[in-house]
Amino acid sequence: MKDCETCGNEIAATAGICRYCGSVQRATPPRRPRVKVRTVNMESGRPTVEEGLERLQREIALARQTGVRVLRVIHGWGSSGTGGRLRTACRAYLYRELKARHLKAVVPGDDYSRASPDGRDLLSRYDDLRSGERSDTQNAGITFIEL
Ligand SMILES: [Zn+2]
Numbered sequence: 001m002k003d004c005e006t007c008g009n010e011i012a013a014t015a016g017i018c019r020y021c022g023s024v025q026r027a028t029p030p031r032r033p034r035v036k037v038r039t040v041n042m043e044s045g046r047p048t049v050e051e052g053l054e055r056l057q058r059e060i061a062l063a064r065q066t067g068v069r070v071l072r073v074i075h076g077w078g079s080s081g082t083g084g085r086l087r088t089a090c091r092a093y094l095y096r097e098l099k100a101r102h103l104k105a106v107v108p109g110d111d112y113s114r115a116s117p118d119g120r121d122l123l124s125r126y127d128d129l130r131s132g133e134r135s136d137t138q139n140a141g142i143t144f145i146e147l
Contacts, residue, residue: 037128038068042075042086049089056090060097063147070126070146077141087141094145109142122146 002013006023016025040059042052056073063071075091078084091108098106105118112119114133122144123129129136129144136142 034067035128036068037070037072037126038063039072039074042073042090047086049085052086053089053093056093060145060147068147070122070129070144072129072132072136073143073145074141075143077139091143094143103145103147105144105146107144107146109136109139109144112139112142112144113137 001010002015002025003009004011004018004021004023005025007018007021009018009020011018011020011025016027017023018025038059040056042055047055052075059071059073062068073090073094075087076084077087091106094103094106097103105122107118107122112122114120114123114137119137123133
């Protein structure tokens with residue numbers, strides 16, 4: 001149901017004409033909210049460092065094409081082994097991209113909280129990040145990138 005734009009009576013959501021006052025209803029297609037924040041789980045499938053970096057590049061390209069503004073990259077926090085190498089390699093790659101000005105911001109989860117300038121800035125601009133704020137705060141297994 002929706003309200004008639006002229007008289008305010010309740011009419012069928014699909015009605016083109018109000019059955020009470022006869023006024024024509026504008027067709028307003030439902031706007032699909034744009035996804036601004038996307039999560040990329042680099043740990044799934046346990047990729048090698050090389051595969052992981054390729055996936056990251058693909059995800060960044062896809063995000064740009066689809067209007068995503070922030071990628072929440074879960075790369076794990078292992079200090080050694082594949083997990084640790086993936087994290088190190090991801091961050092090295094992202095900082096190179098940042099330096100080349102291909103990315104607007106790189107915020108490592110370690111520094112991410114409402115108390116840090118970068119974290120506060122991201123949280124204030126992207127509502128979608130709030131639902132994960134508690135678990136993401138100071139989470140070394142995540143890196144946020146702004147495209
Ligand atoms: Zn009406």
